[in-house]
Amino acid sequence: MTLPPNVYDAEPIPASAREEIDHLLQTGDLFRYTAPENAPVALLEEEFAAMMGAKYALAVSSCSAALFLSLKALGLPRDARVLIPGFTFAAVPSSVVHADCVPVLCEVGENYRIDVADFERRLDDDIAAVIISHMRGHTSDMDAIMALCDARAIPVIEDAAHSLGTTWNGRKIGTIGRVGCFSFQSYKLVNAGEGGILVTDDADLVAQAVIMSGAYEHNWQKHKSPIGDNTGALESAFNRWQNKLPLYNLRLNNMSAALARPQLAEVPRRVRDGRRNHDYVAALLNQSPWLNVPDKLSLEERAPDSIQFNLVGLDNAQIQAFQAAANQRGVKVQVFGQSTDNARAFWNWQFIKDLPELPQTRKMLMKACDVRLPARLKRAELDIIAGALTGAADYVMGDQRAYGT
Numbered sequence: 001m002t003l004p005p006n007v008y009d010a011e012p013i014p015a016s017a018r019e020e021i022d023h024l025l026q027t028g029d030l031f032r033y034t035a036p037e038n039a040p041v042a043l044l045e046e047e048f049a050a051m052m053g054a055k056y057a058l059a060v061s062s063c064s065a066a067l068f069l070s071l072k073a074l075g076l077p078r079d080a081r082v083l084i085p086g087f088t089f090a091a092v093p094s095s096v097v098h099a100d101c102v103p104v105l106c107e108v109g110e111n112y113r114i115d116v117a118d119f120e121r122r123l124d125d126d127i128a129a130v131i132i133s134h135m136r137g138h139t140s141d142m143d144a145i146m147a148l149c150d151a152r153a154i155p156v157i158e159d160a161a162h163s164l165g166t167t168w169n170g171r172k173i174g175t176i177g178r179v180g181c182f183s184f185q186s187y188k189l190v191n192a193g194e195g196g197i198l199v200t201d202d203a204d205l206v207a208q209a210v211i212m213s214g215a216y217e218h219n220w221q222k223h224k225s226p227i228g229d230n231t232g233a234l235e236s237a238f239n240r241w242q243n244k245l246p247l248y249n250l251r252l253n254n255m256s257a258a259l260a261r262p263q264l265a266e267v268p269r270r271v272r273d274g275r276r277n278h279d280y281v282a283a284l285l286n287q288s289p290w291l292n293v294p295d296k297l298s299l300e301e302r303a304p305d306s307i308q309f310n311l312v313g314l315d316n317a318q319i320q321a322f323q324a325a326a327n328q329r330g331v332k333v334q335v336f337g338q339s340t341d342n343a344r345a346f347w348n349w350q351f352i353k354d355l356p357e358l359p360q361t362r363k364m365l366m367k368a369c370d371v372r373l374p375a376r377l378k379r380a381e382l383d384i385i386a387g388a389l390t391g392a393a394d395y396v397m398g399d400q401r402a403y404g405t
C-alpha cells in the first residue's frame with residue numbers, strides 16, 4: 001500500500017558532489033576568495049550565468065540578500081518607493097525595508113498573479129523601482145509589466161526564488177528584468193540549505209553588488225568578464241566603485257556552492273517531472289466542484305514544485321473543516337490567509353508603515369490552498385494526494401460520491 005508521501009524531504013544531493021566536498025573537508029578551503037581561481041563559488045556563478053544566458057552572476061547567502069543588494073545597486077535614495085505584489089513571501093518587503101526603501105503593495109488576482117490594472121495605477125504614484133515576485137513560480141504578465149515600467153524608465157527586479165526553469169514567451173524568468181534573484185534554500189529547485197544568486201547583463205550593477213556582497217579590497221578581481229567580452233566594462237565599473245560602497249558581507253561559501261553545482265544538471269529533469277506532477281494533480285482537482293486550479297497564462301511554461309488551488313463556495317468554517325479532513329487523510333494543506341501569523345499574508349507585514357488594505361488579495365488569500373508537490377513523487381503518491389483533497393472537499397460539502405467508492 002502506498003502511504004501519503006512526506007512532501008518536505010528534499011532529494012538526495014547528487015553523489016558527484018562527494019569529491020569536491022571531500023576536497024573541501026580535507027583542505028578547509030571554504031572561503032570563496034582564498035583560492036586564486038576556480039573556487040566552487042566562482043564556478044557556480046560561471047555555470048549559472050551560462051545556464052541562464054546572462055552575462056553576470058553573483059552568488060550570495062540567500063535570495064533575500066540578492067534582492068537587498070539589487071536594490072542597493074540601483075542606487076535608490078532613502079525612502080524611495082518600491083512597488084511589490086501584495087502576495088509574496090515576507091522576505092520581499094523585508095528586503096525593501098532593509099534597503100531603507102518603502103514597500104508599496106499592489107493587488108494580486110484570484111490566479112495569484114499581479115493585477116496589472118492595479119499595478120499600473122500604483123506605478124504612477126512616485127515609484128522608483130519594482131520587484132516582481134513570481135510567487136510560487138506563478139508568472140505575471142511580463143509583457144504588460146515590462147512595457148509599463150520601460151515607458152517610465154522604472155527598473156524591474158525579478159524575484160525568481162521559486163521560478164528556476166520557468167519561461168515566459170520562451171525567455172527565462174529572472175532574465176527579463178534588469179536583475180533576477182534566485183534562492184538555493186532547501187524548499188527551492190536547487191537545494192544548498194541556504195544560498196542565493198543574482199543574474200544581470202548590467203556590468204555597473206553587478207560590480208556594485210559584488211563589492212557590497214563583501215569583495216573587500218581587490219577581491220573583485222576574482223569576478224571575471226564573460227568569455228569573449230573584451231569591452232572592459234566590468235573592470236572599469238569595479239574601478240569606479242572601489243572604496244565607494246559599504247561592505248555587507250553576504251557572500252556564499254564554497255561548501256554551499258559544492259552542494260548546488262551538481263544539481264544544475266538536474267534542473268531540466270526536476271522541471272519536467274514537477275510540471276508533469278502538477279498538471280496531473282491539477283486535472284484531478286479540477287474534477288471537483290469545490291476545487292479550482294487557475295489556468296497558467298498562455299505565454300508561461302511553469303516549473304512547479306507545489307500546487308495552489310482555490311476553494312469554491314466554502315465558508316471559513318468549511319475551509320477549516322476541509323483542512324482538517326485533508327490532514328486526517330495524510331495531506332497537509334496551507335490556506336495562506338487562514339493560519340495565524342502566515343508570512344505570505346500581507347496583513348502580517350506589520351513592519352511596514354501605513355500597511356494598506358488589499359481587499360482583492362485578502363479575498364484570494366482566505367481561500368487559496370498550497371500543497372507541496374516535489375518532482376520526485378510517483379504516480380501512486382500523486383493519486384493519494386489528489387484523492388485526499390477531493391475526498392476532503394466532498395466530505396465537508398456533504399457530497400455522497402465520497403462514500404460510494
Ligand SMILES: *Cc1c(COP(=O)(O)O)cnc(C)c1O
Binds near residue numbers: 061
Ligand atoms: C524562498 C523565497 C524567497 C526567499 O529566499 P531566501 O533564499 O530564503 O532568502 C523570496 N521570494 C520568494 C518568492 C521565495 O519563494
